[in-house]
Amino acid sequence: MEVKNIRIKNIPHEEFKDNEYLEKYVAQLREGGVNVVVGALSDLINWGRSNSVWPLTFATSCCGIEFMCVGAARADFARFGWEVTRNSPRQADVLMVFGTIVHKMAPVLKRLYEQMAEPKYVMAVGSCAIGGGPFKSSYHVVKGVEEIIPVDVYVPGCPPRPDAILYGMLQLERKIKVQNFFRLPAGPHPDESSKTEGDGDNE
Amino acid sequence: METTSSRIAAALDYAAVAVEGNTTTVAVPWERAHEAGEALRREGYDYLIDMVGVDGGDTLGVTCYLSQSENPAHVLKLKYSTTERERPRLTSLHDLWGTANVYEREIYDFFGIVFIGHPDMRRIFLRNDWKGYPLRKDYVERNDVPLDNERIDDMERVCTVTLEMGQEREAVSKLFGEEEYVVNFGPQHPAMHGVLHLRASLDGEQIRSIDPVFGYIHRGMEKMCESYTYPQILHLADRLDYLSGTMNRHAVCLLAEKALGLEAPEKAHYVRTILDELTRIASHLLGWGCMAMDMGAITAFVYGMRDREKVMDIFEETAGGRLMAGYGVIGGLAQDIHPNFQKRVSEFIPYMRKMLREHHLLFTGNPIARGRMEGVGRLTLQQAVSLGVTGPSGRASGWHNDMRKIEPYAAYGKVDFEEVMRSDGLTFDRYVIRLDEIEQSLRIIEQLVDNIPSGAWAVKTKPVVKLPEGEFFQRVENARGQFCVHVESRGDKSPYRVKFRSPSLTLVGGLKAIAPGTKVADLIMLGASLDYVIPCIDR
Numbered sequence: 001m002e003v004k005n006i007r008i009k010n011i012p013h014e015e016f017k018d019n020e021y022l023e024k025y026v027a028q029l030r031e032g033g034v035n036v037v038v039g040a041l042s043d044l045i046n047w048g049r050s051n052s053v054w055p056l057t058f059a060t061s062c063c064g065i066e067f068m069c070v071g072a073a074r075a076d077f078a079r080f081g082w083e084v085t086r087n088s089p090r091q092a093d094v095l096m097v098f099g100t101i102v103h104k105m106a107p108v109l110k111r112l113y114e115q116m117a118e119p120k121y122v123m124a125v126g127s128c129a130i131g132g133g134p135f136k137s138s139y140h141v142v143k144g145v146e147e148i149i150p151v152d153v154y155v156p157g158c159p160p161r162p163d164a165i166l167y168g169m170l171q172l173e174r175k176i177k178v179q180n181f182f183r184l185p186a187g188p189h190p191d192e193s194s195k196t197e198g199d200g201d202n203e
Numbered sequence: 204m205e206t207t208s209s210r211i212a213a214a215l216d217y218a219a220v221a222v223e224g225n226t227t228t229v230a231v232p233w234e235r236a237h238e239a240g241e242a243l244r245r246e247g248y249d250y251l252i253d254m255v256g257v258d259g260g261d262t263l264g265v266t267c268y269l270s271q272s273e274n275p276a277h278v279l280k281l282k283y284s285t286t287e288r289e290r291p292r293l294t295s296l297h298d299l300w301g302t303a304n305v306y307e308r309e310i311y312d313f314f315g316i317v318f319i320g321h322p323d324m325r326r327i328f329l330r331n332d333w334k335g336y337p338l339r340k341d342y343v344e345r346n347d348v349p350l351d352n353e354r355i356d357d358m359e360r361v362c363t364v365t366l367e368m369g370q371e372r373e374a375v376s377k378l379f380g381e382e383e384y385v386v387n388f389g390p391q392h393p394a395m396h397g398v399l400h401l402r403a404s405l406d407g408e409q410i411r412s413i414d415p416v417f418g419y420i421h422r423g424m425e426k427m428c429e430s431y432t433y434p435q436i437l438h439l440a441d442r443l444d445y446l447s448g449t450m451n452r453h454a455v456c457l458l459a460e461k462a463l464g465l466e467a468p469e470k471a472h473y474v475r476t477i478l479d480e481l482t483r484i485a486s487h488l489l490g491w492g493c494m495a496m497d498m499g500a501i502t503a504f505v506y507g508m509r510d511r512e513k514v515m516d517i518f519e520e521t522a523g524g525r526l527m528a529g530y531g532v533i534g535g536l537a538q539d540i541h542p543n544f545q546k547r548v549s550e551f552i553p554y555m556r557k558m559l560r561e562h563h564l565l566f567t568g569n570p571i572a573r574g575r576m577e578g579v580g581r582l583t584l585q586q587a588v589s590l591g592v593t594g595p596s597g598r599a600s601g602w603h604n605d606m607r608k609i610e611p612y613a614a615y616g617k618v619d620f621e622e623v624m625r626s627d628g629l630t631f632d633r634y635v636i637r638l639d640e641i642e643q644s645l646r647i648i649e650q651l652v653d654n655i656p657s658g659a660w661a662v663k664t665k666p667v668v669k670l671p672e673g674e675f676f677q678r679v680e681n682a683r684g685q686f687c688v689h690v691e692s693r694g695d696k697s698p699y700r701v702k703f704r705s706p707s708l709t710l711v712g713g714l715k716a717i718a719p720g721t722k723v724a725d726l727i728m729l730g731a732s733l734d735y736v737i738p739c740i741d742r
Binding site: 058059060061062064065066068069072073074087099100102103104105106107108110111112134135137138139140141142147148158159161 | 328329330337342344346348349350351352353390391392397398418419420421422423424426427430438439442445446489504505508509511512515525526527737738
């Protein structure tokens with residue numbers, strides 16, 4: 001649960017720790033207890049995993065431009081090991097949904113998600129991806145990507161500032177870090193970990 | 204103008220001609236629309252600005268906005284409609300104006316009007332299995348989110364309706380032949396500048412033809428506008444072409460002000476113009492960076508984004524938003540400018556000039572870049588006019604189409620600047636013209652920033668803005684070309700019909716025209732040099 005020494009001008013360092021969801025997550029994970037060897041190995045793997053998250057770029061509209069800003073010199077997500085953006089879902093760890101998803105795009109998004117290798121994560125960036133945003137009343141807009149795929153991190157904003165996107169990325173890094181790599185939950189939420197109870201050591 | 208309209212009235216004795224200011228309206232029965240089109244084409248109306256489909260309640264019709272490339276300030280409206288709602292038919296004008304091809308497909312998609320003689324009556328934005336025609340007033344929502352991909356056969360199924368001896372004949376054919384080798388680009392492709400889906404038929408490494416598939420970001424904005432109030436529509440306009448959001452918003456503001464008879468304060472005009480030009484600089488920098496990145500030069504992208512951040516800082520300080528400044532409102536500005544605004548803008552001008560020289564040094568002279576851009580992708584002047592390729596791409600082909608010069612709005616009439624022109628219409632021309640336009644934008648800002656008048660930044664409007672009855676049309680120059688808004692009001696707080704003319708849609712039309720015969724690798728460069736924004740196309 002430790003937090004890296006992050007310097008983002010507009011967000012105080014303590015803010016990064018303020019995540020009730022992750023605290024609950026950790027409490028749930030600790031309930032069962034973990035073998036020392038397995039736990040140490042999982043920590044080692046997670047250290048590597050969380051510091052080189054490769055995103056699949058899936059920018060459909062405005063938020064994609066802010067994503068470009070995150071990739072450029074000022075915000076620079078390379079500091080946190082995210083710079084290898086992948087254009088193939090097979091090589092990506094996290095699907096970042098930037099922008100509105102419409103009816104015609106929905107099957108494409110679903111297919112891309114399914115093509116990604118486990119363990120995979122999803123970030124919904126911008127109010128369109130979260131719940132339809134300003135286009136909620138439209139006949140052709142999906143009201144939030146959660147209708148199609150499970151989501152780990154939501155970043156609100158229309159579009160969110162680069163700092164906000166970085167914040168979301170770092171929360172996902174924290175989440176990856178606390179997980180037990182050998183018993184990963186089936187969905188994005190810790191409650192679903194019970195579903196994979198039986199086949200935990202298949203990695 | 205009088206002479207033109209009287210000549211038209213004489214030539215088209217079956218038409219009802221009305222003149223109002225700079226606009227002539229010609230209404231004809233639909234059976235004779237093609238005949239009228241031919242006559243107007245002979246009169247020099249070679250540029251089809253926009254085609255607006257209208258559901259008038261008991262009629263379904265089309266309003267064409269026409270203009271002359273020689274005299275672009277003049278606008279002529281050609282109207283025709285049918286009372287048939289079950290199987291509506293109108294005549295296609297695709298052989299007179301190249302742009303009519305996509306516009307008629309769009310009207311078919313939204314209103315279900317079939318154009319007789321159109322070579323490609325497919326839906327353009329929605330999937331083929333979509334039920335109903337969403338922009339009709341009696342449309343009932345009954346489509347669920349599809350979970351299976353659209354079938355290729357559906358995408359390629361081309362329907363044509365022709366009239367033979369008074370009998371309609373429907374024919375179905377396939378877009379690509381069995382022996383053709385078709386490659387998909389997109390919809391999720393990093394070099395497609397958005398979610399454009401290009402289906403390219405290849406002959407070895409050469410492109411035979413391309414078929415752009417739109418609609419992967421179709422948000423149905425025009426339908427939404429019909430239930431939104433005018434101040435709400437401003438926010439949708441921002442999100443059309445997000446790289447020129449300020450300018451699109453400016454168009455809607457100008458239209459509403461014109462309709463209401465409001466005059467925004469001088470200060471608002473100055474600040475809006477400065478923000479428009481800053482947005483143009485930011486957009487061209489991004490376009491430049493992305494074009495270089497498509498060629499593999501990542502450094503240029505980082506440089507472009509670095510300078511763009513400076514513009515974003517100015518926006519953030521004054522307007523509060525970065526990408527979506529949300530600053531212009533009907534009647535003026537949302538709030539007063541920040542005390543630092545003038546200082547920040549004045550500092551930006553010399554900085555940008557210096558960086559512009561660096562950009563040229565870094566990339567324009569690069570032999571590899573020159574090799575990829577020179578001699579490729581010629582768009583002739585005639586093609587540009589027929590396909591409605593406006594903005595920097597049209598000016599690179601030698602077409603004077605800058606709305607800032609044609610109809611100086613806001614503070615453009617008060618400043619001295621040059622409409623940058625080139626004549627060859629090659630990829631390199633379209634590249635260089637953007638960097639030159641940055642210099643002109645800096646000139647405009649320089650002349651305005653120190654002379655911003657003091658005083659009020661907005662005039663008071665009524666809490667509920669109701670436009671008077673009638674049709675309104677406003678054109679502005681955004682970073683990609685002529686952005687036009689058509690609003691039909693029936694006196695309510697929401698418009699009856701809104702249509703946005705997307706300059707990017709016609710740019711893709713240009714791509715379709717110049718791509719055949721080029722290499723696959725050049726296709727990426729052609730797309731980047733035209734610099735279209737897909738959410739603006741799909742609306």
